Amino acid sequence: MNFTQLNYSYFQTDTRKKLNLFVFLFPATLWLIFFFIFPLSIVLVYSFLERGTYGGVSWILTVENYQRLVNPIYWTVFFRSLYLAFLTTFACLLVGYPLAFFIATRPPQWRNIFLLLTIIPFWTNFLVRIYAWIVLLRSEGVINIIIQSLGISNEPLELLFNSFAVSVGLIYGYLPFMILPLYSTIEKFNFSLIEASHDLGANDWRTFTRIVLPLTYRGIVAGSLLVFIPAVGEFVTPDILGGAKTLMMGNLVQSQFLAARNWPFGSVLSIVMMAIVLLPIIIYFRVSEEK
Known part of the structure; x- marks a missing residue:
């Protein structure tokens, strides 16, 4: 040839x-x-069109919708959404990491059982699970009854229709999204490195921060993204557990499209929310490239 x-x-x-x-x-x-x-x-x-007389859009170009963003009311909602999303992500990581580590270090037959228990909540409709928290958190709910019966408080605590209730609902709803990526990463971890670290004189904390944590960072980042991204745009949980007192970006977008029928401004809010969501994704790819 x-x-x-x-x-x-x-x-x-x-x-x-x-x-x-x-x-x-x-x-x-x-x-x-x-x-x-x-x-x-x-x-x-x-987002660059005017609102129609009876809702929808009018095909007249304008930037007024973006100018409305300078109103501090909207920035209050933005920062509240970011705060609750970061709080949810941190709390899920704090609870999910040791739980995923525990599951990954069990015998294979027990791992399947624990993983099944982790995903069982998905078998029930999300709305039903959120409404169940009303039964737990209301003034005459299970938690307040236990607190009063133990003598911790004589009056029922205000646990519902506030930021606390929204945080609890978000953490409960998105915790499995943190556990599963962490478990997938920790399961592949070479645990002989821990023994080698101890043989070289490192204590448990130094071993964790210098070996375990860096080698499982991909699971941490993936789980954090899976929790943070939907938490920022959440609207069902704050609507049910927060009432009208705890608005998030998702509620704001929903109200503009459905109640106010202001589709142009709702589109602007959607673009802002997508920009906020894209930021951690860009950071993730940057970190992945560096590693």
């Missing part, structure tokens, strides 16, 4: 690989275009 034939054969192989790659990627690309890029483009266009 001469050089020309070899080059032609390589060209055919390379073309075939590119064609196969195109065939495999075409459905996903089509899906992204129609169900992500196209809807996002509509939202972006709507």
Whole structure:
């Protein structure tokens, strides 16, 4: 086989690989275009239009919708959403990491049982589970009855329709999303490194911070993203457990589209929320590239 034939054969192989790659990627690309890029483009266009007389949009270009963002009321809601999302992520990490570590270090038969217990809440509708917290947190609820029966407080505590109730609901709802990625990472961890660290004189804390934590950071970041991103845009939990006292960005977007029927300003709020959500994703990819 001469050089020309070899080059032609390589060209055919390379073309075939590119064609196969195109065939495999075409459905996903089509899906992204129609169900992500196209809807996002509509939202972006709507954000520069005026509100119609009876709702919807009027095809008149304006930047007034973005100027409304200087109102401190909206920034209060933004910061509250970020605060609750960070609090939820931190609390889920604080609870989920040791729990995932515990599950990953059990015998295989026990791991499956604990994982099943972790995902059992998903078998019940999310709304039903959130409404169940009303029974637990209300003035005549289970928690207040236990507190009063133990003599901790003579009066029922205000546990419902405030930021505390919203935080509890968010942590409860998104805790499995933190446990599962952490478990997946910790399960692959080489535990002989811990023994080697102890043999070299490191204590438990130094071993954890210098070996275990750096080698499981991918699970930490993945779990944090899976919790933080939906928590920022949450609207069901604050609507049910927070009442009208604890608005989050999701509630604000919902009210603009459904109640106020101000689609242009609702689109602006959606874009701001997406920008906030994209920030931790960009940080994650930057960290992954550095590692």
